[in-house]
Amino acid sequence: MFYFEKTYIIGDSNVGKTCLTYRFCGGAFLKNPEATIGVDFRERTLQLDGESIKLQIWDTAGQERFRKSMVEHYYRSVHAVIFVYDMTSLSSFESLPEWIDECTRHSVGPMVPRILVGNKCDLRDSREVPTSVAQRLADSYNFPLFETSAKDPAEKEHVDAIFLTLAYRLKSHKPLRLKHEMHVNEYVPMPNNCSSICT
Numbered sequence: 085m086f087y088f089e090k091t092y093i094i095g096d097s098n099v100g101k102t103c104l105t106y107r108f109c110g111g112a113f114l115k116n117p118e119a120t121i122g123v124d125f126r127e128r129t130l131q132l133d134g135e136s137i138k139l140q141i142w143d144t145a146g147q148e149r150f151r152k153s154m155v156e157h158y159y160r161s162v163h164a165v166i167f168v169y170d171m172t173s174l175s176s177f178e179s180l181p182e183w184i185d186e187c188t189r190h191s192v193g194p195m196v197p198r199i200l201v202g203n204k205c206d207l208r209d210s211r212e213v214p215t216s217v218a219q220r221l222a223d224s225y226n227f228p229l230f231e232t233s234a235k236d237p238a239e240k241e242h243v244d245a246i247f248l249t250l251a252y253r254l255k256s257h258k259p260l261r262l263k264h265e266m267h268v269n270e271y272v273p274m275p276n277n278c279s280s281i282c283t
């Protein structure tokens with residue numbers, strides 16, 4: 085059995101979406117990432133209980149000016165969502181309900197697994213979002229919460245754990261979702277400005 089799953093990674097600009105994606109797909113910390121324009125994507129195949137699941141991660145631009153033009157167009161065909169905030173930036177955390185509402189407005193429903201991730205835990209002295217506050221928000225939406233760092237090599241396993249958790253949730257939602265997709269069979273083409281890394 086082979087699954088192909090499209091995962092959106094969403095959040096304010098500069099929270100570390102590209103670095104987290106790159107850490108998961110490429111292994112290393114991306115030192116000088118450029119701001120994402122529109123959507124970029126990377127992939128990694130995981131083995132779960134003898135089955136292959138290819139996570140195609142759509143790394144979206146956090147900058148407001150790209151949201152309306154490109155990012156929103158691709159919500160319809162998304163299978164899972166990771167919401168990221170920077171734990172050293174209260175404003176990036178306070179933006180989360182808006183990102184989550186935006187997903188809901190675009191019909192990203194309860195069958196789509198969602199995860200909340202606080203990034204940059206290596207910057208301990210600059211933390212602005214306590215774990216207890218983040219946990220309350222995660223609980224209110226019934227999302228799992230992870231705190232991690234794309235930069236700290238010791239956190240690599242945590243980064244992997246985020247995507248593994250998502251993959252397991254995708255796997256368990258799959259039968260229900262396939263039933264739903266038989267009714268809503270939409271094809272959304274890839275954007276032109278995509279690049280990919282396969283591992």
Ligand SMILES: Nc1nc2c(ncn2[C@@H]2O[C@H](COP(=O)(O)OP(=O)(O)OP(=O)(O)O)[C@@H](O)[C@H]2O)c(=O)[nH]1
Nearest residue numbers: 097098099100101102103117120146204233234235
């Ligand atoms: N200290 C620290 N810095 C990080 C971490 N993750 C990312 N950064 C830095 O944060 C900045 C933004 O990282 P990106 O991955 O480009 O952020 P983004 O959310 O993809 O930004 P947009 O593409 O504009 O939406 C870069 O300077 C990274 O080096 C982390 O875990 N710790």
